[in-house]
Amino acid sequence: MLTIGPYEFNSRLLLGTGKFPNFEIQKEAVSVSQTQILTFAVRRMNIFDAKQPNFLEMLDVKQFKLLPNTAGAVNAEEAVRIARLAKASGLCDMIKVEVIGDWVTLLPDPIETFKACEILLEEGFIVLPYISDDVVLAKRLQQLGVHAVMPGASPIGSGQGIINELNLSFIIEQANVPVIVDAGIGTPADAAQAMALGADAVLLNTAVSGAGDPVKMALAMKMAIEAGRLGYDAKPIPRKRYATASSPLVGLSK
Amino acid sequence: MKLQINGELVDVPDSVSTVSALLEHFGLQSKIVMIEHNRTILAKELHSTQALQDQDQIEIVQFVGGG
Numbered sequence: 001m002l003t004i005g006p007y008e009f010n011s012r013l014l015l016g017t018g019k020f021p022n023f024e025i026q027k028e029a030v031s032v033s034q035t036q037i038l039t040f041a042v043r044r045m046n047i048f049d050a051k052q053p054n055f056l057e058m059l060d061v062k063q064f065k066l067l068p069n070t071a072g073a074v075n076a077e078e079a080v081r082i083a084r085l086a087k088a089s090g091l092c093d094m095i096k097v098e099v100i101g102d103w104v105t106l107l108p109d110p111i112e113t114f115k116a117c118e119i120l121l122e123e124g125f126i127v128l129p130y131i132s133d134d135v136v137l138a139k140r141l142q143q144l145g146v147h148a149v150m151p152g153a154s155p156i157g158s159g160q161g162i163i164n165e166l167n168l169s170f171i172i173e174q175a176n177v178p179v180i181v182d183a184g185i186g187t188p189a190d191a192a193q194a195m196a197l198g199a200d201a202v203l204l205n206t207a208v209s210g211a212g213d214p215v216k217m218a219l220a221m222k223m224a225i226e227a228g229r230l231g232y233d234a235k236p237i238p239r240k241r242y243a244t245a246s247s248p249l250v251g252l253s254k
Numbered sequence: 255m256k257l258q259i260n261g262e263l264v265d266v267p268d269s270v271s272t273v274s275a276l277l278e279h280f281g282l283q284s285k286i287v288m289i290e291h292n293r294t295i296l297a298k299e300l301h302s303t304q305a306l307q308d309q310d311q312i313e314i315v316q317f318v319g320g321g
Binding site for chain 2: 019042057071088089157183
């Protein structure tokens with residue numbers, strides 16, 4: 001069971017809703033992934049095109065928890081405004097705090113992220129900051145009272161997988177809130193690796209929406225995350241430098 | 255009257271006197287939208303009572319795909 005603030009989830013996969021080839025494929029991918037948390041962005045509406053389809057309106061909103069992000073914000077003030085706008089929908093109180101500090105790497109700005117979290121926590125939001133794999137920042141945010149930390153595995157949409165396993169494992173070991181590995185996951189093996197390290201959940205978007213077959217990939221990711229978690233719970237054997245025989249070394253018939 | 259909607263100056267009939275009426279004017283009444291009126295974010299319950307005036311600034315935003 002994954003617990004974020006007051007909410008409990010059976011699924012440990014959080015799915016983004018960006019860049020799917022079409023709504024039909026997206027709906028199917030969401031369905032097979034069995035995700036219970038969907039992320040969204042907040043953007044201006046084209047008011048002159050009321051018939052424009054919107055993915056959220058095709059879903060049974062009650063079946064999911066919505067996790068809007070503050071993507072597009074470059075400072076705390078903008079992030080807070082987007083969060084408040086999202087909450088004004090009356091549909092959600094969770095927010096993924098995402099404040100980009102560099103447009104080449106899309107890495108988050110730690111200082112503005114921290115400031116935004118502080119304000120949003122005071123306003124009663126369930127706050128999930130997207131951060132770099134910075135162990136001390138994760139700790140400081142935790143002390144502030146965030147409801148989860150979401151370190152990136154590697155840059156957003158890069159599919160490079162986990163590039164600093166050591167830092168990620170440090171974050172996980174010292175965490176007293178859920179650690180959700182967000183961004184950079186490319187393959188089911190990456191997702192399983194995150195879960196095997198002890199992450200509480202994985203947030204994916206491009207790895208699924210950009211795959212050749214997003215529906216198949218959504219299923220593969222679901223299975224990988226379940227397998228990774230199960231393996232972690234089962235307590236793997238320690239790694240050893242040399243071989244240890246599995247078969248008895250005595251009683252050989254010659 | 256003229257309203258500044260999502261950064262564009264838009265002409266609407268004077269009968270469009272509330273935020274709810276504005277949404278209806280554009281056929282958006284059944285859409286999931288969030289509104290900011292003169293830089294103040296409006297709770298949904300206030301859409302039907304919030305009065306509009308000439309030159310008001312309105313942001314109409316929605317949830318779109320994102321990660």
